Amino acid sequence: MSFSFELFPPRTPEGVAKLPAVIGQLAAVRPKYFSITYGAGGSTQDGTYETLMAVAQHAGVEAAPHLTCVGSTRAEVAALLTRYRNAGVKRIVALRGDLPATAMSASAPGDFHYANELVSFIRQTHGDAFQIEVAAYPEMHPQASSPGADFEHFRRKVEAGADGALTQLFYNADAYFDFIESCAKAGITIPVTPGIMPITGYANTLRFCAGCGADLPRWVRLRLEELQDDKPALLEFGLEVVTRLCETLLRNGAPGLHIYTVNQASPTLSLWKNLALPMPA
Numbered sequence: 001m002s003f004s005f006e007l008f009p010p011r012t013p014e015g016v017a018k019l020p021a022v023i024g025q026l027a028a029v030r031p032k033y034f035s036i037t038y039g040a041g042g043s044t045q046d047g048t049y050e051t052l053m054a055v056a057q058h059a060g061v062e063a064a065p066h067l068t069c070v071g072s073t074r075a076e077v078a079a080l081l082t083r084y085r086n087a088g089v090k091r092i093v094a095l096r097g098d099l100p101a102t103a104m105s106a107s108a109p110g111d112f113h114y115a116n117e118l119v120s121f122i123r124q125t126h127g128d129a130f131q132i133e134v135a136a137y138p139e140m141h142p143q144a145s146s147p148g149a150d151f152e153h154f155r156r157k158v159e160a161g162a163d164g165a166l167t168q169l170f171y172n173a174d175a176y177f178d179f180i181e182s183c184a185k186a187g188i189t190i191p192v193t194p195g196i197m198p199i200t201g202y203a204n205t206l207r208f209c210a211g212c213g214a215d216l217p218r219w220v221r222l223r224l225e226e227l228q229d230d231k232p233a234l235l236e237f238g239l240e241v242v243t244r245l246c247e248t249l250l251r252n253g254a255p256g257l258h259i260y261t262v263n264q265a266s267p268t269l270s271l272w273k274n275l276a277l278p279m280p281a
Helices: 013-027 046-058 074-086 115-126 147-160 173-185 202-212 218-227 231-251 266-274
Strands: 002-007 033-036 062-068 091-095 131-136 164-169 192-196 256-260
Touching (some): 002 013, 002 192, 013 033, 013 046, 013 266, 033 046, 046 062, 062 115, 074 115, 115 147, 164 202, 164 256, 173 192, 173 231, 202 218, 218 231, 231 256, 231 266
Parallel strands (some): 002 256, 033 062, 062 091, 091 131
């Protein structure tokens, strides 16, 4: 099984100062890799590169930068790929990226319009030098016109050369299993790793779900609302919910977990312990 963690480039001096300790704590359980999201606020890859270097310095664990293509030229993407390859990167998370607020369609501005075009470009220019991960949406991308159209986008990314997929966060295991069933029917065999978001608060969990179109079960939302002023009780309840979700996924064939850490070590390590995953001596 493959277990990996996601980090984002810190947006404040305090976040930058705290990041090495967070990386060190998370690296202690030896994840397969850290993925690094695109820039600070999605505006630049500089923050991604700096965070990647921090992982290399403090973790000794593989780092996989997100590479988005919204508004990018082929020359810009080629330069980034060369920069990452020279830094020893072996894995890329290839994404379309968030569209500008003024966008009139799902087609991205720039030389690449969809993530499958980015995957094809990476393969054409670097062969098999990079392991390519792409995004999957068990509950449908919020900008997709239908579940069928969304799955077709995913299929094109796989055909373009993706090696694996990481899902958007979800709290409904049936959505994941339905997506895997669709993959089997389509002859798609790449590993699709569930993306897991620990529950650490009421407002932020609602915000994360709203932002990506994930369904938060009503009973979970109501309990979080009830517990929002009792942080220890909320954390205990959230850990129990996410632990059960992960147990169900792993017991029924999920190839691992990709945990969205939000640059916090404690929630991820509590989940790791609850799941009795390997802890180094």
